[in-house]
Amino acid sequence: MPASRRLLLEHARTVAEQADRHALTLESILAVLRSDRLDDRRARAVAVDAAATALVGLRTETDEQRSAMLEPAVGAFARLQNDLRPLVRFSDLDVQFVEPPATGRALPGEVAHAARAIVRGAVLALVDQGECRRVRIQWDCDGLNLLVGIRDDGRGELSAYDDTLRPMVERVSALDGEMNVHSTLGWGSTIDIRLPLDPPTSPDPLTDTVALSAREREVLKLLASGARNREIANELGISENTVKFHVSNLLLKSGTRSRAELAALAAR
Template identity: 45%
Template sequence: MHDVLAVAAQILDGPPDELLHRLSAALKDVIPHRAVAQLASQCATTPVYTYGEPTLARAITGAELAGLLGTVTAGRPWHGVLTIADEEHHALAVASDRAPRGSVLLLLQKNATPDVDALIQPLWDLITIHMYRLTLSGEPSVTAQSRAVAGARFEVAAELGEAHAATLATLLGVLRNQRVDDATARNNAVELALNALSELRTDTRQDQRYHGEEPAGKAFDRLADSLRGLLRHTTVDLELDAPGNDKLVPGELAHSARVAVRSVVLAMLTQDPVRRIRVGWQWDGTDLHATVRDDGPGELNGVLVLGQLSERLRFGDGQLELEAVPGWGLTARIALKASATPQPLEDPLAALGSREIEVLERIAEGSRNRSIADELHISESTVKFHVANILTKLDVATRTQAAALYHATTVA
């Protein structure tokens, strides 16, 4: 424990943007490595940092790290082999749940070092706690805006990637189909490419913009249609279990479920051999559960990409569970929860006392401190004291912002 604390103190003592540099230096003798990377998912602005041999460090992307975050269990460091920059590397990945959305550390080692778990896990937990505290100390409105932008960018990029992956998987299915001749395969491939371009410009965006509700059966039918198109030119049989009820499901939730299921199916198609995929939904009005099963080899090694889906689902308070049974197949269980009904916003002026309200009313009228003091029969220094309290309680920086909030609240 003393060693862990000593190393942690060495790493944490310095500028946050150089933390990974200090971590690498502190571990170089204990865990010899060529590059190190981290994904701190609670940080919306720059969640991914890499450091080490320049070519190798640049090749590590958020996609690999998100995949590890979704599959490596917190408290149980993972040792294995990863392909980065077209080269296999001994890898050590450490996940932590000491922040709301977790974090993961990746070291690309020079040699496998299996006996370092007792050091690296508590060390990474301490660093994760430290990084999370730093994000909490940021200015709230800036942090919230940054997270919202990062979340939207993350979703759009991921879904565009999945759309391209679906197109490529379908094209490969056409070209590999030995039951059709070359001319037919070429014509089918051209048709699929044209349809994919059209859908990319229209259907996907319409799906994303849908914010109403639709019957669960209809939402599932839309998923079934897209999966049939994806598997049409393959030898994989698709089996479907519809929800069994037509309770209304929020459009955004249905869209998220369709995207998640398509991601799982695409990952399953990368395995060989897979001959059957079964997809089912259950919707009880609050939670949507989707189950996807295949009859493939029942191994997780070839579907590490599902870790990226797991991370995206956690971003939206969802969950992905994987169960692989060698020789029997892979089962993916997706759980999504409908957003709670928005609660009415509290009165932002409720925290102000009666005298502070009187001062704020006059600020909103454009009065200066001297005028307010004369009108309320108090000293100017007392007015300044009230103004400072008002700005603090309303979480605004200027009198103008306080006045605008007063007008917006009283008009509402």
């Protein structure tokens, strides 16, 4: 991956985490200020403390540290509990946590961070639906995947197509995972998430899976770089008709239907 693209992806992850934490902090502060259990002076003090703590966290954590480290599943889950503590403490929401096994596999930093962000976003989405008083959060690991289950007792009208859940669906998809939402009207919603702990296996290069001649490999390499038939002919010292003949053979051997599809497959 080019260095510039890698930096852009790292920046995007940093921005995404900051947005998640800002949303959580604001929700927690609102819960504190709305609480009937605290007087105005105490509410202001707790809100200021929550904001200051979140600000310090945002300034001290870096994306490089998160992605380079492995986190025990229990430790990552404890961080999630800590993230949600203000929301739980200063609202009427009852959040039940079911911890993962202590002997489970450690989580890659990117997966642990994404899982916490996804759960935080999902909990806020459930709360936004209204009439939600209880949420159950469970983490487990089957050795290959982090398995997350979230269930509430709300109206049961949530679906994976809701705008509030779309960012979470996209993050799960980006990690090659799955996210399913099941709702029963009047009984609540259940969100099941599977996040692979290992990166997806890259497909074998086309040149390793299809028998190609030396000339076909040369044509394929130039085609994948974006060269047109005339440019390929000039580069290889052959006629354009010969290039077309090789491209036709490549389409047939690879099972692709167009030059663009063949170029994309070769580049991948």
